[in-house]
Amino acid sequence: MPNKPPPKLARPRIVRTVAALRRSVMGYKAAGETVALVPTMGALHDGHLSLVRLARRRARRVIVSIFVNPAQFAPHEDLASYPRSFDADLAALAKANVDLVFAPAVEAMYPPGFALRIVPEGPAKAALEDAFRPDFFTGVATVVGKLLIQCAPTIAVFGEKDYQQLKVVTQLARDLDLPVKIIGAPIVREADGLAMSSRNAYLSEHERKAAPTLYRVLKDCAGRIKRGELPARVLDEGGAAIERAGFTLDYLEARHADTLRKIELPADAPIRLLVAARIGRTRLIDNVAV
Numbered sequence: 680m681p682n683k684p685p686p687k688l689a690r691p692r693i694v695r696t697v698a699a700l701r702r703s704v705m706g707y708k709a710a711g712e713t714v715a716l717v718p719t720m721g722a723l724h725d726g727h728l729s730l731v732r733l734a735r736r737r738a739r740r741v742i743v744s745i746f747v748n749p750a751q752f753a754p755h756e757d758l759a760s761y762p763r764s765f766d767a768d769l770a771a772l773a774k775a776n777v778d779l780v781f782a783p784a785v786e787a788m789y790p791p792g793f794a795l796r797i798v799p800e801g802p803a804k805a806a807l808e809d810a811f812r813p814d815f816f817t818g819v820a821t822v823v824g825k826l827l828i829q830c831a832p833t834i835a836v837f838g839e840k841d842y843q844q845l846k847v848v849t850q851l852a853r854d855l856d857l858p859v860k861i862i863g864a865p866i867v868r869e870a871d872g873l874a875m876s877s878r879n880a881y882l883s884e885h886e887r888k889a890a891p892t893l894y895r896v897l898k899d900c901a902g903r904i905k906r907g908e909l910p911a912r913v914l915d916e917g918g919a920a921i922e923r924a925g926f927t928l929d930y931l932e933a934r935h936a937d938t939l940r941k942i943e944l945p946a947d948a949p950i951r952l953l954v955a956a957r958i959g960r961t962r963l964i965d966n967v968a969v
């Protein structure tokens with residue numbers, strides 16, 4: 680028997696303009712197909728690909744957007760050095776059976792004369808990421824609002840890795856009456872517990888060794904709070920352990936998992952612990968359920 684050739688992977692269609700995107704989406708919709716959108720900034724890792732796999736299971740057509748969104752970077756942040764790996768991303772997305780990759784240029788997303796900002800409140804003003812990156816969620820809400828309107832997906836998948844972002848986007852879709860279901864996907868981690876992130880590439884060997892401390896401390900704090908210890912005390916000690924590992928702590932907080940409001944007692948469930956800390960030139964975030 681002749682060997683069967685390996686299954687041919689259809690390359691995803693690559694689309695650079697909103698007009699071309701709309702033509703494809705209209706074709707899907709005319710055929711009665713459901714559409715999932717997975718927004719990304721590229722430099723794809725297995726965390727991103729887990730979102731794509733979830734989307735693949737939930738919709739007939741999967742669109743992945745790759746757009747490093749200047750509007751969500753502050754002037755001192757890493758827009759210029761943000762990792763870009765379009766060819767590798769495309770190969771991974773072909774393997775994941777993605778139908779369409781929307782990769783607009785900055786001018787396609789923000790043409791000359793562009794004059795809108797979506798300024799979210801509620802979960803965007805929880806005094807977590809917003810306290811350290813004041814314009815970040817305006818940039819995120821503006822671009823995600825545009826992407827949801829452009830792609831008109833049935834569902835859109837976001838990672839719990841960016842837990843506050845997931846809440847902001849859920850609220851955005853609700854407040855704008857967008858007919859899309861926002862789905863949260865669990866955090867994918869390296870073997871040693873470090874949450875996968877495009878920014879992990881910035882870590883030196885030494886910093887990379889220290890980085891799993893964040894997850895270790897989160898898990899330890901979650902266990903102690905679950906057993907009834909007071910969150911304030913547990914988190915104080917956790918914060919100190921994170922700083923001993925070489926980090927500068929931005930925050931380590933216990934919040935209500937749905938509303939992000941501050942909680943004081945272990946009984947204020949469900950609780951989510953969220954952390955942000957800097958090591959060298961890299962800022963890492965992570966979170967766990969209690």
Ligand code: PAJ
Binds near residue numbers: 719844864875
């Ligand atoms: P980016 O950092 O590329 O992440 C894209 C999506 O992947 C987000 O929903 C993020 O939460 C998810 N993700 C990242 N690391 C993950 C991990 N380890 N496990 C599970 N999911 C993970 O987040 C953004 O881009 C941007 O802000 C964007 C939403 C695209 C708007 O510009």
